[in-house]
Amino acid sequence: MRKDAVQNRERLLRAARRLFADRGLDVPLDEIARVAGVSIGTLYNRFPTRDALVEAVFADRRATVADLAEQALATDDAWEGFAAFLTAVCELQAADLGYNDLAARTAPVDGDRGYGLMLEIVERAQSAGDLRADVTLADLAFVIWGVSATVAATRQTSPAAWRRHLALMLDGLRAAGARPLPGPPLPAARDC
16 A cells, blocks of 8 residues: 555544444444545445444454453453453453444354454353353353443443442352253354
C-alpha cells in the first residue's frame, strides 16, 4: 500500500478503537470516517464491511486472550488458573464496550489458537476435580454473555458489579456441590 493509504488505515483503526471502546460496536461508520479525517469511501476501500473493520480493530484482543490462556495454564493450581483466565477476559470486556459487545455476539471458534488453549484450561480444571465434570467450553459462553449484559447495564452506576456476577457464576461452576444440569450443553461454536 502507498504511504497515505497505510496512514488512512491506521487513522481509521485508531478512530474505530476509540469510538467502539466508548460506545460499543454500533457506532455509525460515517462517524468513524469523520473522526479519522477520511471519507466514507476511504473507509469502505480499506474495510468493505463493518465485520472487516471489527475484525481488524480487535485482532489484538484474540492474541491477548490466547496469551491470558497460556498464563492460566502456567498457573500451578488448575482452579486458580481457570478463575484468573475468566476474570482477565471479563476485565477486558469491562474496559472496552466494543470488546464487550463483540464478546456478547461471538463464541470461541474451533481452530483458533485461543480455542484449544481454553479447552485445555477447562479440561485441566476438570481433571483436578475443581470444575464440574459436565461443563463444556461452550458453557463458558454463558459466563461471557452474562458478564457482558452486566457490564452494559451497570457501567455508569456500578462499574465493578460484573465482579460480583462473575464470583457467583464461578461458585456455580465448582465441582463441589454440583447438581445435574437440565438439558444438553450448547453445541460447539462450529456447530451453531
